[in-house]
Amino acid sequence: QIQHLLVNLIRNAAEAVADVEDNRWLVVSTAIEAESHTAVIKVADSGEGVPPEHISNLFVKRFSTKREGTGLGLITCKNIVDNHNGELSYHSGEDSKSIFEVRIPINRDSCSKSVNDEARENIVPA
Structure with missing residues (x-):
């Protein structure tokens, strides 16, 4: 489900920048907020x-700003995020025309591990 969510958001961003001639970009960023035990994914574009x-109306079924749009992509994303007890929001940034932000609660144990602990767990003895 999360993969489907990301594919939809990235596809939307790619379509949004397709006609941009100068300074075209799309950025996907991820973060873990350890204090709130939240995974944050942002998809921003120019x-x-x-x-x-x-x-x-962005998260309303059958609403689309695209000529060929079905209005199902963002509502599907919203449903996926809701199924994971998360939040999906939209806002404009200073340099970004669109930022979609996904916030999903994660297991407390996985937040408390350091990056080095996780890296050590993935080492396979020779």
Whole structure:
């Protein structure tokens, strides 16, 4: 499900920047907020962004700003995030026209491990 979520968000961002001529970019960032035990994934792009009058409808079934859109992509993403007790939000950034942010709670034990502990767990003895 998470893979499907990411594919949808990245595909939307790629489509949004397809017609951008100068300074076209798409960035996917991830972070773990250890204190809140939350995984954060952001998909940002330099596309046109969402007109303010459409923002409240982004996660409504069958709503699309695309000529060929079905209006199912973002509602599917929202349902996946909801199934994981998370949050999906949209906002515009200073340099970004669109930022979709996914916040999903994760297991407390996995947050408390350091990167080195996880790396050691993945080492296979020769």
